[in-house]
Amino acid sequence: MAAVTPHRRWFLSDHPAPWLLPLVAILVVFAIYPLIYNVWLSFHEYASFRRRVEYVGWANWIQLFNDPRMWSSLTVTFIYFFAALALQLVLGMALALLLDADEPGFGLLRGLLTLTLVIPPAVTGMMFLLMEDPQFGVLSWLLNAVGLLTPATPILATPSLALAGVLLADVWQWTPFMVLIFLAGLRGLPPEPYEAAMLDGASWWTVFTRITLPMMAKVIAVAVLIRGIDLFRVFDYIFVMTSGGPGEATYTLSLYAWQQTFSFIKWGYGATLSLLMLVIVLVMANLFIWLAKVRW
Amino acid sequence: MRDHDRKLFLASLTDRYVKRQIDRRSFLRSAGQLGLGLGAFGLGVTRPFGGHFTPVAHAQDLRPDPDVLAWVREVSKPFAGTTLKLATESTPPSNALNSQLKQYFEEASGIKVEIEVLPLEQVLQKLTLDIASQLGTYDLYYIDQSWAASVSRDVFDPREQYAAKPDLAMPNWNIDDFLPALVDGICVYEDRWVGVPYDIPIFIMMYRRDIYEQLGMSAPTTFEEYLRQAQRISAETDLYGATGQMKSGHYSLECDWTAWLWGHGGSIFNADRKFSGNDELGLEAMAYWDQLYKTMPPGVTTWTWDGQGQSIAQGVAATMMSWGEFFPYFDDPSATKVSGLMEAVRCPAPVRSLRTVEETGFGEIPGVGHQGGSSLAVSMNSKAPDAAWIFMQWVTCQDTQVLITTLGGGTGPTRNSVYDDPRVIANNRVGPGTTRHLNVVRETIAKDMGSEPDLPEWAELSNDTIPVRLGKYFAGDYGSAKEAMDDIAKAVDGIVRS
Helix, strand or coil, X not given: CCCCCHHHHHHHCCCCHHHHHHHHHHHHHHHHHHHXXXXXXXXXXXXXXXXXXXXXXXXXXXXXXXXXXXXXXHHHHHHHHHHHHXXXXXXXXXXXXXXXXXXXXXXXXXXXXXXXXXXXXHHHHHHHHHHCCCCCCHHHHHHHHCCCCCCCCCHHHCHHHHHHHHHHHHHHHHHHHHHHHHHHHHHCCCCHHHHHHHHHCCCHHXXXXXXXXHHHHHHHHHHHHHHHHHHHCCCHHHHHHCCXXXXXXXXXXXXXXXXXXXXXXXXXXXXXHHHHHHHHHHHHHHHHHHHHCCCC | CHHHHHHHHHHHHHHHHHCCCCCHHHHHHHHHHCCCCHHHXXXXXXXXXXXXXXXXXXXXXXXXXXXXXXXXXXXXXXXXXXXXXXXXXXXXXXXXXXXXXXXXXXXXXXXXXXXXXXXXXXXXXXXXXXXHHCXXXXXXXXXXXXXXXXXXXXXXXXXXXXXXXXXXXXXXXXXXXXXHXXXXXXXXXXXXXXXXXXXXXXXXXXXXXXXXXXXXXXXXXXXXXXXXXXXXXXXXXXXXXXXXXXXXXXXXXXXXXXXXXHHCCCCCECCCCCECCCXXXXXHHHHHHXXXXXXXXXXXXXXCHHHHHHHHHCCCECEEEEECCHHHHHCCCCXXXXXXXXXXXXXXXCCCCCCCHHHCCCCCECCCEEECCEEEEEXXXXXXXXXXXXXXXXHHCHHHHHHHHHHCCCCCCXXXXXXXXXXXXXXXXXXXXXXXXXXXXXXXXXXXXXXXXXXXXXXXXXXXXXXXXXXXXXXXXXXXXXXXXXHHHHHHHHHHHC
């Protein structure tokens, strides 16, 4: 009988460490180390003429709060975040309620909904860029035809419309994601409360607000959390469709951080901006988890 | 639709010939330039009406000079098996090099060449990351002229390379053949050459000949005339008189601005190295631009150069003062509605005399022909600088540049001798990859070329600070041009000073 070495015994034991090691390693390499490096970088800056990263103390953090571009991009990010989330939430729930049926054809419709999710966001951005083009775009043509827009008002070049133009692409692509999550929740709800409400003669609205919404609260909370974190980092649509313009009308924090890091090689300031985003997302997510009483 | 346009033009041409408004020679020349077979009119010329346009200059006959390849074969022996990497913008020369030409070099040298063809912004990112990390991932750098100052200390000066390695020097490479204006405008920073000129997109005036003939106008010679013509075209035809590349926050917007600024005698910086776009001449340029903007399609503030080119190609706008690289594309009947209808001339003359280099700052060279050229250089971090130097000489030698110009679709050459090469001249006809605009390009380089200032902060200023605020101006975020330009001045001077 072959001798069992202590090393081998440790691996064969019930100790959780061997099973956790791969996950820990992945976390360390892809999450913890980059985070620590980012924090370190936020106290440094790349000096292009000396070709090295130099310690700058709190300079990047001080600059952060004195930078009007940061404040303007933070404002745009919040507007985008709340508008997109609200639209996707309402539309997603409405569509989910409509599609929550077993009649023939509904399964196919539910399947078709997933199609938008497989398109890369940059491609969707290009698609809407063309559709909203004042010369060649079908959407602009349609809005012109119904009198909501004139040819002299290009959607993506008009400050008051540009963000809405970008939001449209986001809503088109990601509302189905909300629909799918809500549908999964709806189809898992117990039938008894509905039967009881029907016997009591409750209206559709009462059933929805008093039964469906409360029972769906956790599902909605999870959907809001996932989608909200994603929305706060919006980059692709903005980059492709407006590059942050006109002026700074669609300039988001992630675009600003990207530009500072990769276009202007201000790695330290870019890292500081990304850390600011991380802090905001962490605070907002935890606040939401606490308020919505989400239990994992 | 493109046939429809051509037929319309031909019909109008024939009509004027029949009415004796034009002579037979003009008629034949115009019809010939349209690429139309006059046999269709019983005039006995060979090409059938609506016949095929000649493809890019008999591509199958275009091969590198055997003597050049023999030199490559001989000098590359010690480097066989080496792999070279280059990240370059997706431009006609780079695409021709990557898809059609590098194979000849690889076969002769045994050196593998990997070319990443990317959008300009990504090239800058890769280049700066490579410089910062000093990893030598890329052996050769494609350097936009606006980055020359930033990377000048990270690449070899080709003159020094040529002198220091006589055993690797290509016979008759002739560094003096590069157009001196391009060397000054693209490559020279302080006393160093940041590579050699590689490509030269430059502003020329392009206009619809049929529309101009219809309105009885000739190509504009002054800014004022150009504006009046653009207004008239907008008023009297279905087309917009002018077009632009005015996307907010994009480098293209800054390019458009400089053309109007320089053309009015202004400059980006003054001799004190302070922003001067907000002075009297700068504001006059803005007033002119405002007027011209009204003759452009509504989407112009959402477009970069791509949208601008498309607005001409799809028959939406009639004129543009922009990159000459577009011209060969306009002549491609399979891609545009304006094949054979476009003409190229030098940009209109400036409103007043241009500022001299001494009157500007950071080596800025005012000129209505804004150039966006790039250079090619060997990175000092390269692990195979000698192999990269051989490749660079091959790419930029006269023979390869001729092939790049013809196979690359009529892109502007950076060497004097290429313009006179019979293979290039052979493409001087209507059709894809035409070179019939190259004389204008050559003249513009010599007489009208404008170059941006050289300073390390220029990448940020030209890609963000200036175009974001100009975008805000056209979006109506400022009360006046003066307010916008003062804001730009404050931001630019703040960045340059810091």
